[in-house]
Amino acid sequence: MLLLACWWSAFGADDPPPTEPTDAESTDPVDGEPNVAPEEAPEPAEPPEPQAEPPEPQPEQAPNLMVGHFVEATTTMLAVAVNRVDVARSHAQRIVDTAGAPDPLVAAAREVADCKKVSCASEAVGRMGSTCADCHLTTGHGPVPHDMGAIPGKDARERHIYAATFAWVGLITPKQPTLLMGLSNVVPPVDRDTMSDKVGHAADAFRASLAEAVAAESLEDRAEAFGQVLEGCAACHEQTLETRERSRR
Numbered sequence: 001m002l003l004l005a006c007w008w009s010a011f012g013a014d015d016p017p018p019t020e021p022t023d024a025e026s027t028d029p030v031d032g033e034p035n036v037a038p039e040e041a042p043e044p045a046e047p048p049e050p051q052a053e054p055p056e057p058q059p060e061q062a063p064n065l066m067v068g069h070f071v072e073a074t075t076t077m078l079a080v081a082v083n084r085v086d087v088a089r090s091h092a093q094r095i096v097d098t099a100g101a102p103d104p105l106v107a108a109a110r111e112v113a114d115c116k117k118v119s120c121a122s123e124a125v126g127r128m129g130s131t132c133a134d135c136h137l138t139t140g141h142g143p144v145p146h147d148m149g150a151i152p153g154k155d156a157r158e159r160h161i162y163a164a165t166f167a168w169v170g171l172i173t174p175k176q177p178t179l180l181m182g183l184s185n186v187v188p189p190v191d192r193d194t195m196s197d198k199v200g201h202a203a204d205a206f207r208a209s210l211a212e213a214v215a216a217e218s219l220e221d222r223a224e225a226f227g228q229v230l231e232g233c234a235a236c237h238e239q240t241l242e243t244r245e246r247s248r249r
């Protein structure tokens with residue numbers, strides 16, 4: 001969760017996120033300072049792409065509200081991916097509890113907050129993502145991501161996480177090229193000779209779910225496909241991240 005500041009800068013916001021989300025108690029959303037070490041926020045590897053859309057005037061939602069939704073929703077998504085449904089639920093609950101959060105979003109976030117399993121939480125996160133996209137399309141206002149021309153990151157691990165975040169940003173905006181760029185870069189380099197069969201199977205199943213996500217056209221299909229992709233993230237991490245988690249405690 002610590003790299004959120006880099007993900008944020010990759011997303012192209014002018015301001016840092018209002019809080020550094022943690023697993024622990026909620027922090028003050030207004031005064032909290034991001035506490036990520038500067039060296040964890042590398043510059044994007046490539047110069048920014050020319051911006052496709054001119055910035056829109058943004059009259060309808062207070063920007064801080066949307067920034068907060070983005071941070072909480074992204075953290076929720078990544079937490080499910082690493083099998084921390086408990087963490088995902090608490091961040092989804094923060095969206096539910098945010099005064100002024102749009103009703104469809106609250107309903108979608110509540111679904112996530114009510115899920116106790118990865119399978120259910122994955123599906124619900126996919127649907128939450130399409131709720132974001134749906135409103136951005138309907139209102140004609142929403143995020144205008146830039147610097148999304150290439151996946152940044154100083155090593156394979158960072159690029160893996162950025163790619164996943166690109167896919168998510170592509171889903172919520174919605175912006176199909178960003179979704180595709182994320183999905184096509186998200187499979188981490190895995191060495192088939194040294195890894196266990198279980199990881200190999202997880203990687204194969206994951207690739208199959210990516211193909212479906214790439215083919216999905218409607219928002220609804222994309223949401224469902226993203227849910228399946230997310231479940232596949234969690235399945236691979238169950239095999240690959242266990243020891244890391246243990247060594248941290």
Ligand code: HEC
Nearest residue numbers: 058060061062063066069070073102105132135141142143
């Ligand atoms: C009911 C409508 C609605 C829903 C639901 C919604 N948004 Fe938005 N969003 C907007 C509007 C309108 C804007 C443009 C005005 C603004 O920036 O507040 C926006 C802007 C944004 C921005 C750009 C903010 C900035 O300061 O540049 C981000 C990021 C964002 N939304 C993310 C999300 C995410 C993530 C979700 C779902 C978890 C979501 N939105 C759900 C209506 C919505």
Ligand code: HEC
Nearest residue numbers: 078081082157161164186188202203206232233236237240
């Ligand atoms: C085929 C296996 C595999 C798949 C599929 C996979 N990952 Fe990973 N992921 C890894 C490995 C291995 C690491 C650890 C990399 C390292 O530390 O060098 C990792 C690390 C991460 C981390 C950092 C976690 C931590 O505690 O260090 C995040 C976040 C992450 N992945 C997100 C995702 C998301 C989101 C998806 C799905 C869109 C995904 N991953 C799909 C293998 C996978």
